[in-house]
Amino acid sequence: MTTFVDRVELHVAAGNGGHGCASVHREKFKPLGGPDGGNGGRGGDVILTVDQSVTTLLDYHHSPHRKATNGKPGEGGNRSGKDGQDLVLPVPDGTVVLDGNGEVLADLVGQGTTYVAAEGGRGGLGNAALASARRKAPGFALLGEPGRSGDIVLELKTVADVALVGYPSAGKSSLISVLSAAKPKIADYPFTTLVPNLGVVTAGATVYTIADVPGLIPGASQGRGLGLEFLRHVERCSVLVHVLDTATLESERDPLTDLDVIEEELKQYGGLDDRPRIVVLNKIDIPDGKDLADMIRPDLEERGYRVLEVSAVARTGLKELSFALAEIVAAARAAKPQEEATRIVIRPKAVDDAGFTVTQEEDGLFRVRGEKPERWVRQTDFNNDEAVGYLADRLSRLGVEEQLMKAGARAGDGVAIGPEDNAVVFDWEPTMMSGAEMLGRRGEDHRFEAPRPAAQRRKDREAERDEAEREFDDFDPF
Known part of the structure; x- marks a missing residue:
């Protein structure tokens, strides 16, 4: 039965935002009391957090699908929906988060380190939040945004100061069991160690961790044996310890050849050339082992190894070994730059950044990409003409129509907003700031006011356009 898992593919899905509510306050003798629809709640996030009590990714191997809760929809009476609950997933110290293409998204080291793997969707605004001096009674509300979802890969890279490497049955598990309180499985057959074992060693004032990596064999960096699965566990170490068996029973092996083979595998894996090495000649309690150690020690020292x-x-x-390792670990820690306080970097947008792009594809379709247009489309109820008109006004104010005309779009051309796999496609009918005339004055209820002269209506429309971005687009209660 699998008890240790250091690599899993995890499907995460954040919660969807709750829909806004379109409601009108009513009471006796006051049938039109104004809009009172509440906002929808925000969807819950999926958050990875380092928990040092967790040592394996086994739970996610058995249950790879994780989803946060959705936000609740808004209600009448200006009651906002409840936010979805965040889903916090504990992971071991040293977990690396990658996307489907193998790009590193986060390297989680240190107790309490967090990473938001999937963001919850925004809640939709209710019609009370959409009301203004000119839009007194909106008959629509915004939909909640879908939460983000996707596949990520979690890889565990053991956080240890010292890594013991060597052939199977070289005595690595025995060493870690006597240097620390770890109790790994020890037996007289190859590949006894199937998972990395961690132990804590105290040498004077230095406390460090030591890892016993499963045995390596020729071809480990290409997948032979167990090496490819566990070589990643030596990446974070400060010092590599070659454990050489001086009393091997295999006639075709000798310690110097074993060292050359393991060094070649580490070179093929890459990224470990700068780590200091120590060579440990193990099993000198056996007479033949002691004699062989005396023979090869000068050769190893001539190569520059500390033996x-x-x-x-x-x-x-053992005492000499533990203090020698403590000395190297302490020097490596001192050489590391001190962590600076977290700084917030502000990167303002360029003055000419419109926040969206318009491109024409080979088939003649015009595609609009941008955070705001795509979000507005997701939040629009296309079964409500007033909501569609509100979207048209927002896109026009943002400058989408103007850019479409500059790109060569004409009436009747196809326009898509969003990515290829999830876009809204429509035939473009240019309005150029007259979208309000297409469906009437969206959100206005003329029962609240007397008719106005045409000149006054034009003047009000101009004032509304000037203030619209501030009143609506910048409004974000979350």
């Missing part, structure tokens, strides 16, 4: 002779069984040389 220590130990016996995990007889517990010989």
